[in-house]
Amino acid sequence: MDIASYIEIRPEIMMGKPVIKGTRVTVEMILESLGSGESVDNILDSYPRITRDAISAALLFAAEALKTERIYPIAV
Template identity: 45%
Template sequence: MDFLERITIDPGICHGKPCIRGMRWPVEVIIDMLGSGMSINEILEDHPELERDDILASLNYAKMLVSGRTINEAA
């Protein structure tokens, strides 16, 4: 599965920040929850609108950015 398909960038949603599936869930918020020590299961329990693949997509997107790649290079 191409996790990056779950990441959307729309200037009209969250000021154009990368978000999950066009929802108002910025990738940075997902990463912040993981960084605070929440498990994937805890996040999913607290936010049932999210899916496991959304969280994995956020991690993959962060990995791509840290590696210096862009979405165009990942496609």
């Protein structure tokens, strides 16, 4: 899947947060919705301009972002 076909980052849209192309639906919102137990079908019903493939692209985008992030544990 070509993530760039579904996700865009533009400073003038949602302050530069990654969004589903042609919408103001952020990758962050999709992740939060899925993480809180909302179904893909419910998200699609709520946002008819996005597709199942767009939701998959949002998940892949987040996974790719985490691959390049370094996390350093802090001793407590």
